[in-house]
Amino acid sequence: MSARARSRARGEAREAAREAAREVRVELLLGRTVVDAAGERVGRIEEVCVEQDGTDYVVREFHVGAYAAFERVAGGPLRRMLLHTLSGGRLRSGYVVEWRDMDLSDPERPRVTRKKGELKRVGA
Numbered sequence: 001m002s003a004r005a006r007s008r009a010r011g012e013a014r015e016a017a018r019e020a021a022r023e024v025r026v027e028l029l030l031g032r033t034v035v036d037a038a039g040e041r042v043g044r045i046e047e048v049c050v051e052q053d054g055t056d057y058v059v060r061e062f063h064v065g066a067y068a069a070f071e072r073v074a075g076g077p078l079r080r081m082l083l084h085t086l087s088g089g090r091l092r093s094g095y096v097v098e099w100r101d102m103d104l105s106d107p108e109r110p111r112v113t114r115k116k117g118e119l120k121r122v123g124a
Contacts, residue, residue: 024104024107025107026048026050026059028107029045029048029062029104029107029110030045030046030048031044031045031046032044032045032107032108032109032110033110034062034064034097034102034110034111034112035109035111035112036111036112036114036115036116036119037111037112037113037114037115038115038116040115040116042064042065042095042097042112042116042119043064043065043066043094043095044064044065044066045062045063045064045110046063046064046065046066046094047062047063048062048063049061049062049063058099059099060098060099061096061097061098061099062096062097062099062102063094063095063096063097063122064094064095064096064097064112065094065095065122066094094121094122095116095119095120095121095122096119096120096121096122097112097119101113101114101119
């Protein structure tokens, strides 16, 4: 095999790996613990927000952390405030992670490419 053919084959293999990384089974992500760029625990993936794009569904953002799970149920500001009060403030650790900030190259160990302090809070 010529050097040019080997180079092209490596390029095609890299592209196939990138394509595989873009397609992940969502149900296998839910509940996975996410860490940030510094290795600090952010929380578990509680919700995956998608939009339809033609015949495909495209992930727009992930909601991570305990508060993210309850935010879906208690959607309005009054209900969120009540939930915060009833939980003693323990459920304020929810984050919105945009799709481009989530590294799913290893779906069993998702990572955020930014630090936890840079992430937007759920419900903010």
